[in-house]
Amino acid sequence: MRHVLLRSQAEQTYSWLGRSWMEEGLVLKTFASFQQERQLLAYNTTKRFAQDPHGVLALYGPFGVGKTHLLAAIANQMCLAGKACLFASAVTLFDAIQDRMQHKEDYHELLKRAIHTPVLLLDDLDKPKPSDFREATLYQIINKRVSAERPLAISSNCMPHELDRVIGEGARSRLMMALEPVSMAGTDYRLERSA
Numbered sequence: 001m002r003h004v005l006l007r008s009q010a011e012q013t014y015s016w017l018g019r020s021w022m023e024e025g026l027v028l029k030t031f032a033s034f035q036q037e038r039q040l041l042a043y044n045t046t047k048r049f050a051q052d053p054h055g056v057l058a059l060y061g062p063f064g065v066g067k068t069h070l071l072a073a074i075a076n077q078m079c080l081a082g083k084a085c086l087f088a089s090a091v092t093l094f095d096a097i098q099d100r101m102q103h104k105e106d107y108h109e110l111l112k113r114a115i116h117t118p119v120l121l122l123d124d125l126d127k128p129k130p131s132d133f134r135e136a137t138l139y140q141i142i143n144k145r146v147s148a149e150r151p152l153a154i155s156s157n158c159m160p161h162e163l164d165r166v167i168g169e170g171a172r173s174r175l176m177m178a179l180e181p182v183s184m185a186g187t188d189y190r191l192e193r194s195a
Contacts, residue, residue, distance in 0.1 A: 010027050010075075010076065010079045012084075012086075013075050013078075013079055013084075013085055013086055013087050014026055014027065014075070014087055016086050016088070016110075016113055017088055017092060017093060017096035017110060018096055018099075021088075021092050021095065021096050023089070023092075026068075026072040026075070026076075026087065027072075027076060029068070029069045029070075029072035029073050029076065030073050030076050030077070031043070031046075031047055031050075031073045031077060033069075033073075034066060034069055034070065034073060035066075035189075038065075038066065038186060038189070039065060039066050039070070039184050039186070041182060042059060042066065042067075042070055042182045042184050043070065045057065045180065045182050046059070046070040046071075046073060046074055046153075046182075047073075047077075049074060049151075049153060049180075050073070050074040050077040050078055051077075053074075053078075053085075053118075053119045053151035053153075054149075054151050054178075055151060055152075055178035055179065055180055056146065056151075056152045056153070056154065056175050056177075056178045056179045056180065057151075057152070057153040057154070057180050057182065058153075058154050058155070058156070058160045058175070058179055058180065058181045058182065059071065059153070059154070059155040059156075059182050059184055060155065060156050060157065060158060060159055060160060060181065060182070060183060060184065061157070061183055061184030061185055061186075062157060062184075062185070062186075062188065063157065063188050064187070064188030064189050065184040065185065065186045065187075065188070065189070066184065066189070067123070067155035067156075067184060068123050068124075068155060070155075071087065071121045071123050071153055071155055072087065072121075074119075074121060074153055075087040075121055078119060083118065083119070084117060084118045084119070085117060085118060085119035085120070085121060086113060086114065086117040086119075086120050086121065087121040087123070088114075088121070088122060088123070089122075089123045089124050089127070090122050090123065090124050090125045090126075090127055090128050090138075090166075091124060091127045091128055093110070093114070093122070093128075094128050094134055094137075096110060097110060097137070111137065111140065111141065114141045115140070115141055115144045115145060115148075115150075116150075117150075118150065118151070119150070119151045119152075119153070120141070120145060120150070120151070120152050120153070121152075121153045121154075122152070122153070122154045122155075123154075123155050124155060124156065124157075125138075125154045125155065125156045125163060125166065125167065126156035126157055126158050126162075126163060126165075126166050127156075128166060130165050130166050134166065135166065135167060135168040135171070136168075138166065138167040138168070138171055139167065139168055139170055139171040142167065142171040142174050142175055143170070143171065143174050146174045146175070146177060146178060147174075149178075152175075154175075159181070159183075160172070160175060160176065160179060160181050161176070163175070
């Protein structure tokens with residue numbers, strides 16, 4: 001019975017934008033499968049966040065250093081503990097919103113879930129193409145989460161103070177209020193694996 005509940009929790013964590021937007025491989029990304037020696041500070045910080053989420057955790061650094069893996073590991077650890085959280089790539093979030101708009105469906109339920117879930121994990125926050133709509137949407141999510149002291153974990157290739165071009169100055173200012181930035185450096189492990 002517990003196994004079924006855990007699977008259901010994990011599915012909700014990754015499929016809340018719609019089943020077609022789910023990245024199924026993320027359920028395999030755990031702290032145990034992460035090469036912690038490559039990113040010891042990030043590993044320890046994210047593990048601590050998974051046990052006691054608070055504030056805004058920001059993982060930043062180049063491609064392929066493990067940011068997505070660690071965000072998914074937080075989500076999977078929380079699912080194992082029976083704690084609710086939602087995971088999404090920022091690009092996928094806006095693709096799902098755009099899809100609903102094109103089909104003349106309401107997308108506000110997605111925003112409400114992003115705002116009110118106990119813990120939100122947004123991967124690749126700097127990847128959506130900048131627009132007024134995207135900036136306003138991210139401002140709304142970030143502002144309401146930070147104001148309500150709901151934990152948020154993000155990843156990006158740029159440093160948090162450089163996120164203005166995507167999320168705007170107002171949202172960036174709010175992120176900085178409760179920010180725990182974690183720089184991740186190193187070589188792209190994906191390129192190592194393909195060599």
